Amino acid sequence: MEWFACLLCIVALLILLFIWHSTKSYGRLESLGIPVIKPFLCFGSPPLDWHNVRWYDWYRMQHEKLGHTFGHYIGTFPVISTINPDFIKAVYVKNFEEFGDMVDNANLKDIMKTIDLAQGEDWKNLRKILSPTFTSGKLKKMIDPMSEVSAKAIENLKKLVKTGKPIEVKHFFQAYALDTICRCAFSIDTNALEDDDHKLIKAGREIFQGFAMTNWMETIGNLIFYFFPGLETTFPTIMYPESFYKLHDLTNDLIKERKASNEKFDDFIDKIIEVCNDANAPVSPDMIKAQGSIFFAAGFETTSNCLSTLCYTLAKNPDIQDKLYEEILSVLASNEEIDTESINNLPYLDAAIHENLRIHPPIPIQERICKKDVEVEGLKVKKGTYIRMPIYAAHMNPDFFPDPEAFNPDRFLKENASSMKPYTFRGFSGGPRICLGQRFAMVEMKICMARLLKSFKIKACPMTQLEYKAGDPFIMGFDSIYLTFEERS
């Protein structure tokens, strides 16, 4: 009986400790004088059924209700959610020292330090090493391979159209995006456009499915990281789905093959080998190899997501599609070859891609952690507070974008640039941590859409719908979009 009483005491003590640990930061946000969503017991602020929540839309609704800045608690963490452009500018640029990182974990293993998760000096060193991958000169050289891949994609699409069935565009563009990034950054021909079962396509799809929570077990699994930060170091495969590590293996295989062949391509694999061979390199071999995975992953999902939603939007807006066709025809009619000049002469296409990114940003929410007490926009932000900067919520807020539901590429034309407040459009993020692949992605998407719209009219059909999944905090993910393509004569 004594042992039972003892056990009860230990359990009670553990529960009390947990309650103390979980609630110790409560009150911190309230003292800032911003609206706060009150926590439920010791479990943080509702909603708690994360797997049922469409996070991008939840933040949009809360900002509409509570204003440009509000607070809520996730696990033990106080979170300030803001779409205030001045606050965001401070986080991105002015107070980069305090808010430069997404995580605060000194024990993260080098193999997990992909640039998006890397902190402080590691991030600075990686950014310096990786930035030259997409210089203007390098991008210019990538236009021919990109153009070849896109020509192949259009031929492939012509074959699919002949079957007379609606086309599922997400899978199609995933293959296009993978073939392009692999050809340009890794100098390999994946030919995923012909082989839908390609192991890299499968790994890519698994990764992004792996982030979404689909049931209570997965929600609780995720919540635990917010109650016990640092656990990800002990369970790295939980933080990143197992398929992410398959991409690590692939980078290793490519390095081995390249070394054995002794060939030089001046690409990303050559860069990794160069860094690994340099005894004075500021980053370890494991850390530079980890970047292979982020290039695969980042280059795959975001671009294909964006191209798919753009086709959907154009099918719903035939007048804008016609305008794009006219522009593309005026630039490419006499010249089948796509070059830097033709790409730069498509301002309406550029604007349409940006406007689509506004309404359908593949990455809908951003997060930074405060590493030092600091005052921002009159708020005294304490170390350990998360700053969430919902991208979709800002893009759909009428204070920044009047008539936000309307697809209107004119907003992004150069002559209208002055009417857009800086740091309200953040499809590619901003500040020193702006998307590393932004220019690459824009060229890749423009080449593909120019060819596609020149050859086809995109139309909606009874199967056409775009339904974003619940439970995904990182990506505005959807399973499929079906469209029909009418070949132009």
Ligand code: HEM
């Ligand atoms: C339409 C396509 C794309 C969109 C919308 C997009 C969007 C973004 C956004 C919003 C971020 C910031 C994430 C954050 O701060 O939490 C980001 C970061 C990043 N993106 Fe992209 N991206 C795209 C394509 C690409 C491509 C093609 C690559 C590489 C080939 C790439 C590589 C990266 C990298 C490496 C980072 C991390 C940068 C850093 O932390 O310094 N992205 N991207």
